[in-house]
Amino acid sequence: MRLEGKVAIVTGGAGGIGRGIALAMAKEGAHVAIVDVNEENGKKTLEEVNQFTEGMLFIKDISVKENIETMVSEIVSRFGKIDVLVNNAHxxxxxxxxETTMEHFDLSFGTGFYPTFHFMKACYPELKKTKGKVINFASGAGLEGQVTQASYAAAKEAIRxxxxxxxxxxxxDGINVNLISPIALTPGVEYWRDHNKEAYDAMVQKIPLRRLGDPEQDIGRTAVFLASDDANYMTGQTIMVDGGSVKLR
Structure with missing residues (x-):
């Protein structure tokens, strides 16, 4: 119970990596506020979280700044504090x-960079009180300049x-801010794998550990570490949870 009594916000928490993080933190005793736009998956994940702890669910568009401020206020009203902010949605x-247009940049920055920025500002007063943790998300797309990902890579590097x-x-203020750069077998990747087996197998062969990470056991457990007191002397770091694909210098 490394996070017992702590209150965590997980954006994009209804599925994929966000769900994995929400469940990993709930199993360690944290109250988890799930933020997503997918109501069906959000309700399912909330039910799973509630098996271990008390959670909240917000079906809100985080590209709207006012929605973020309202959610933070409601979370503090319900649980009395905020200890951990996980900005996963993008x-x-x-x-x-x-072929990249301003519309592509607007989508990527509007759902990833700006919500991360606004959530950080809105949560800062509470995180200062609790000496809390911020966990943001980077990507190999930005670190390596992966093809066809100009808008995504730009937003991820801006978040870094x-x-x-x-x-x-x-x-x-005692607030730790770190990033995770993951590779994970999410439902979306599973769908792609099932329809592009040769391309998927070729991708896996480029990963030194020869597999994709599990959203809960690999990515979620790393987030638990960064949210815990064990990571109190780490800040400003990008943690590669990608099977060894990118090796930072």
């Missing part, structure tokens, strides 16, 4: 660089940039 479209700034500015 949507984007992959197209070649020359503000995370490092916040780590420096908020360090004296």
């Amino acid at each position: 949507a984007s479209k992959n197209v070649p660089f020359t 940039a503000i995370s490092r700034v916040a780590a420096n500015e908020w360090g004296p």
Whole structure:
């Protein structure tokens, strides 16, 4: 019960990596506020979370700043505090660089970068009180410049940039800000695998550990570590949870 009594927000928590993190934290005793736009999956994940602890579910569009401020207020009203903020939600479209438009950047920054920024600002007063943790998400797309991912890579690297700034500015407040850069076998990847077996197998062969991460056991457990007191002396770091695919220097 490494997170017993703590209160965590997980955006994009209804499915995939977000669900894995929500469940991993709930099993360690944290109250989890799930934020997503998928009501059906959100309700299912909330039911799973409630088997271990008390959770909340918000079906809200996080591209709207006012929604973020309202949710933070409601979470504090319900649980009395915020200890952990996990900014996992992000949507984007992959197209070649020359076909990338402002609409693609608006989608990626509107669902990923700006909500991360607004959630961090809205939660800061509470995180300062609890000496809390922020866990943001990076990607190999930005670190390696993967093809067809200009808008996604740009937003992810922008998130890394503000995370490092916040780590420096908020360090004296006792707030830790770190990032996870994952590769995981999410439902979306499973669907792609089932329809593109050769491409999937080729991708796996490029991963030193020869598998994709499990959203709960691999990514979720890393998030639990970063949210726990065991990570109190880590901040401003990008943690690669990708089977060894990218090795930072």
